[in-house]
Amino acid sequence: MKLEFYNCPKSEELNSSILPETPEFVSYKPNFELMEKIADEYKNYKNILIIAHGGSITSFMGMYFALKYLANKKAYFLSTVDPDYIQELKDTLRSEDTVVVSISKSGQNMTQIEMTGHFLDYPLVFITGKNSPLKEIADRLKAKVVDHPPIGGRYTAFTEVGLLPAVLVGLDARALFAGGRTFLDLYKRENLAWKMASVMHLLEQKGFVDVFMPFYTHYLFPMANLIVQLCHESFGKEGKGQTYFAHEAPESQHHTNQRFFGGRKNICGIFTTADSFNNQLTTNYPPSLHSVQIKRHALFDVSKIPLEKSLESEAIGTKEDARINGIPLAQVSISSFTPGEIGKLIAFWQLYAVYASVLRCVDPFDQPQVENSKNLSFDKRLQFKGLL
Structure with missing residues (x-):
């Protein structure tokens, strides 16, 4: 796993004394x-x-x-x-x-x-x-x-x-667990999750309250539901916390890039990418299509490019545009689709949620605003049955 920052403030050092006892x-x-x-x-x-x-x-x-x-x-x-x-x-x-x-x-x-x-x-x-x-x-x-x-x-x-x-x-659940442990064991030590939590907290204090999260990998995108829950339920409290919205990319470039670059200047980004994929596919065009013109080049000029390089190019293009426009963003990347690496990614976000909560002085483990709507919906069922 790797973590990189662009146009972001430097993270603060971890003071383990502010952390709750080991959860x-x-x-x-x-x-x-x-x-x-x-x-x-x-x-x-x-x-x-x-x-x-x-x-x-x-x-x-x-x-x-x-x-x-x-x-x-x-x-x-x-x-x-x-x-x-x-x-x-x-x-x-x-x-x-x-x-x-x-x-x-x-x-x-x-x-x-x-x-x-x-x-x-x-x-x-x-x-x-x-x-x-x-x-x-x-x-x-x-x-x-x-x-x-x-x-x-x-x-x-x-x-x-x-x-x-x-x-x-x-x-392989044991490998998933072992991968997670490599991050969880760092709970009270400087680690990547703390660095990102600190940077995102500093950005929130500067007015960056929306976080755009494009996933440049189809099979990691389902992880977005867990990540959004960890963020919103853990530290979206007491009028604090950012709004995290995730989209699969590069599809998101065809709609939410407009908001990212052209909308209110209260948005930063967390991009998720993979360094390698399980399948190696290259796009080859038949000779009859080689002379088709695209962006002042022949289609032949952009043939035989591995698809993982094409996907990487899409991510780099958006990232570079953000860098030029001064938009803060972080990039989280996994090295491969293995149980150990996926375990690390999940543990990273778990620790991120705890650290982000502590930095905002809220409880990482409760969700006081979640229960009331459940009670109201139960009452509606009773009303339907004529019992309330």
């Missing part, structure tokens, strides 16, 4: 033997359906799509009560070849229970807290239950919440 997610050790035993029980099933919200689904989603080429089973994701999508999943996935994993720490989210309720005739594994409604449902169904660790969802990537689904689809 549970930093020191947690998952039960690999249990996860591998469960995976062996379901080894003949070819599909996994994950039902969850927030960090309970986005951590594994980021892992899965980044490492999909290594998986030996297909993963599907459900985090909505959209009836059309649920019916599509039921039409696609058969109970004979699909394991459903329902994950919720509190086990009290009504949409979690509603989503799960449509798959009760499938093999079910629950990851939830003790004495929760979801746990009671699991017990009454005599389904398998794994205890949810005492860690908030957005920080659970390296627990059974993120790693059991990884094991179920055949990913």
Whole structure:
């Protein structure tokens, strides 16, 4: 992993005394033997359906799509009560070849229970807290239950919440965990996550309250949901914090670059790139097309360029334009699509969220404004039933 800055202030030095005691997610050790035993029980099933919200689904989603080429089973994701999508999943996935994993720490989210309720005739594994409604449902169904660790969802990537689904689809969960540990072990020492948290905090103080996040890699883009949650839920509090909006690039160049370069001057950037890809493709044009003119050159002049160089060129072009225009940006790049490197990337963002919270003097681990809308939506259900 690499981190570079352009048009940015210099990061402050880390003063470890301002940090909370080592958080549970930093020191947690998952039960690999249990996860591998469960995976062996379901080894003949070819599909996994994950039902969850927030960090309970986005951590594994980021892992899965980044490492999909290594998986030996297909993963599907459900985090909505959209009836059309649920019916599509039921039409696609058969109970004979699909394991459903329902994950919720509190086990009290009504949409979690509603989503799960449509798959009760499938093999079910629950990851939830003790004495929760979801746990009671699991017990009454005599389904398998794994205890949810005492860690908030957005920080659970390296627990059974993120790693059991990884094991179920055949990913190397131990390598993911080991990659994450290389970053988490640096919690109280100078590291890349601290540097970026410090720089982004300084930029916020200068009025840069919007953060544009283009992902110049298709298979890392699903990680955006986890990153946005880590940022918004951890330090978007007490009138503080930046707004992070992510787009897949270079598609974003065809819409959000206009905002980035031409809109209000309160925006900075965090670009995500990869140094290498799993497939090496080069664009070759037949001789009949060589003389086609594009930007005062023949098409032949830009033939036989590896696609990873083309993607790199797109990122560099936007980055260089930002540098010329004085727009601050950071670039996060991974070296390869391996479990260890993806583990590092997730841990980087977990620590970033904690450091960014501490710098703004807010609690990294609560989300006080999230619960009220859930209570209101539950009341609306009662009103529909004439019970309120």
